[in-house]
Amino acid sequence: MSPLHFSFYTAFTLSSLGLAFHRTHLISALLCLESMMLSMFIPLSLWPIENSTPSFTLVPILMLAFSACEAGTGLAMLVASTRTHGSDHLHTLNLLQC
Numbered sequence: 001m002s003p004l005h006f007s008f009y010t011a012f013t014l015s016s017l018g019l020a021f022h023r024t025h026l027i028s029a030l031l032c033l034e035s036m037m038l039s040m041f042i043p044l045s046l047w048p049i050e051n052s053t054p055s056f057t058l059v060p061i062l063m064l065a066f067s068a069c070e071a072g073t074g075l076a077m078l079v080a081s082t083r084t085h086g087s088d089h090l091h092t093l094n095l096l097q098c
Helices: 004-021 026-051 060-085
Strands: none
Touching: 004 026, 026 060
């Protein structure tokens, strides 16, 4: 395994661990999701260049579009929860109250 691939695997693993264990604020969960998307986007953009396969060049653009939609939805949820509950703490959100 090359050091470049190892760094991408490590970045994805650290961001997923951050999402699993550090869930106090909604904004930190969104940042962990964005870092997971970024750590998947960069290898997907480098993979067609390394293998000289032009048929997979559309995959990173589609992933970037889905990542932008996910970011927009997450920020809308952040604004809505902050307006209704007063903070972005995840422990104040309760499904029974909504």
